Amino acid sequence: MSGSPRHFTTQLAVIGSGIAGFAASIFAINRKIVTAQVGNTGAVAYTTGYLDLIGKLGGTTDPVTDPWQALTRLRETEPKHPLCRVAADDIQRAFTEFTDFLGTCGLAYSSPGACNITALTPVGTLKQTLCVPATMAAGPRALAANAPCVIVDFKGLKGFSGAEVVANLRDRWPQLTTQRIVFPGMDRGEVYPEVMARALEVPATREKLAVALNDVAGSAEVIGLPAILGMHRPDHVLAELERLTGREIFEIPTMPPSVPGIRLRELFQQVLPQRGVTLIPQQRVTALSFADDGATLALSDSYGPIRVHAQAVILATGRFLSGGLEAHPAGIREHLLDLPVTQPADRSDWYRERYTDPRGHPIHRAGIEVDDSFRPLTREGRRHHERLFAAGVILAHQDWIRGRSGAGIAIATAFRAVTEAEHFLLS
Ligand SMILES: Cc1cc2nc3c(=O)[nH]c(=O)nc-3n(C[C@H](O)[C@H](O)[C@H](O)COP(=O)(O)OP(=O)(O)OC[C@H]3O[C@@H](n4cnc5c(N)ncnc54)[C@H](O)[C@@H]3O)c2cc1C
Incomplete structure (x- = not known):
């Protein structure tokens, strides 16, 4: 040295x-x-x-x-x-x-507007913020419209529970439901948001996830997911998943350290x-x-x-x-x-x-x-x-x-x- x-x-x-x-x-x-x-x-x-x-x-x-x-x-x-x-x-x-x-x-963001955006926290409470990543923008919109929406969480994922999000938002968002699925190729043990995010950069993983999402989404027009939509090109991963499912998709931040950070x-x-x-x-x-x-x-x-x-x-x-x-x-x-x-x-x-x-x-x-x-x-x-x-x-x-x-x-x-x-x- x-x-x-x-x-x-x-x-x-x-x-x-x-x-x-x-x-x-x-x-x-x-x-x-x-x-x-x-x-x-x-x-x-x-x-x-x-x-x-x-x-x-x-x-x-x-x-x-x-x-x-x-x-x-x-x-x-x-x-x-x-x-x-x-x-x-x-x-x-x-x-x-x-x-x-x-x-x-x-990594597109909403522009700073005249009002705060009412956004979802990892546990389904609400917070006021000025700008949200484009991957999260459909969540506040669906909440405001009370759109039929399903929060999908994953077997083996700790620290994010669709049931908790739905329980905390029940009064405000009656059309909100939840489903749990297996993340493609990760059906054993614990799964981690960072690993899932990197896996979703691979087109084949997105295709498998889109099929699994459509299997449980029913009539919901909008799907909420924990923040896992890719690490380096989240806007592209979001667009691809929306194209493959034919539905609007948004992310909800998970507990820190989280993929968006x-x-x-x-x-x-x-x-x-x-x-x-x-x-x-x-x-x-x-x-x-x-x-x-x-x-x-x-x-x-x-x-x-x-x-x-x-x-x-x-x-x-x-x-x-x-x-x-x-x-x-x-x-x-x-x-x-x-x-x-x-x-x-x-x-x-x-x-x-x-x-x-x-x-x-x-x-x-x-x-x-x-x-x-x-x-x-x-x-x-x-x-x-x-x-x-x-x-x-x-x-x-x-x-x-x-x-x-x-x-x-x-x-x-x-x-x-x-x-x-x-x-x-x-x-
Ligand atoms: C759990 C959590 C959740 C958060 N959620 C939000 C949110 O939802 N919305 C929001 O707006 N903000 C949020 N924040 C706040 C945000 O991430 C920043 O902490 C905040 O904006 C302050 O930024 P900062 O750069 O001033 O300080 P910090 O983010 O604290 O950064 C200080 C930096 O200085 C470095 N440093 C210190 N000493 C030295 C040294 N001697 N030499 C070199 N480097 C050094 C540190 O390592 C660090 O990188 C959250 C923070 C936390 C902890």
Whole structure:
């Protein structure tokens, strides 16, 4: 193993490979910014594939049907929320640019509309989201129309039950029924969504599945399946299965890590290098330093040390699950630069008494502070460095889980961080 580091030079370095990091790289590509991205495996594989903007407003349990109106309300009630630093037009542009990019890569999404879409969760409850993958779009439509529909699940598949989906939706969707079948060639033991998805990329498997689906679908015009419609060309797999069955088909996300999340991760890892991004996946940046003429990221892979020299850096390292923030007995830390973290005064204030408290838990609003140019701030309220920007759920003053706004915060703030980084690079 060589001891001398390999060097990469780039205009922009993105740290993190969650939705914020990948969105930042996409926005940078579209602006012809030379970009390198380093990211450890993160939460992207866990996502349902839905891109939420605002699904709930703080302290309430009512679902949000108009996220743009909710944004106006959020500006009044939570002005420090990261989404409140982004103009509604920019949020719309960011979602459109992100979903258009995915569409050109064979993973079509619905466009961000005026209203949320009422979408199905893995257990048959409902959630509000802004954009859904094209493979899932027929589900909300069939629900709204109360169309005769059969949810088909598979012998040996754990974590997805058609009976559960039907039981939870019975009042809302009386025409919904369920059937269980054997997945072609997988009639023994446990079956896994990822394996089924890859198997459905083979035409012969699709043909056999179509026959099995038609055998149980009866008069249903629409078939709902767990998310298994291929890993790399889901739109094509959907179209083929619809052609073969003569019925409309949709996917429902399964429990994480689910195929739609893995699809996104694999698509980004395949497409970004083709579009010119230097992608260093599965690695963690261990040090980040700044000098007058640029920033340096330090990391190592199995061949030895790597140094990335960049003119600007976007920090998109997420929260606790991804390791951007660390919870210690003495408090919450940002792990790479030790940026100050806005957090409850004392550890005993991290959680409220009741787990299900509708106000959520203060620890879930912890994060770093940025100014209006999305540059992280020091304890004294100054910019940490002109070259440093931040995006995603590492930002303070938002509880994305409770607000159903994970992708929205990631995409919108990545858009603004890249816009600001571009201004800096051109200045
Ligand atoms: C179970 C689950 C379900 C979800 N479902 C939805 C959903 O239905 N709709 C929705 O909109 N959102 C959903 N999300 C949220 C979404 O997946 C993202 O977590 C969220 O958008 C935040 O993105 P992020 O990029 O800011 O952070 P993360 O996704 O947390 O990504 C941070 C990245 O930084 C990397 N990283 C951290 N430190 C370093 C380092 N030192 N060097 C290099 N890389 C580093 C991590 O490995 C990770 O790749 C879900 C998340 C989870 C966990």
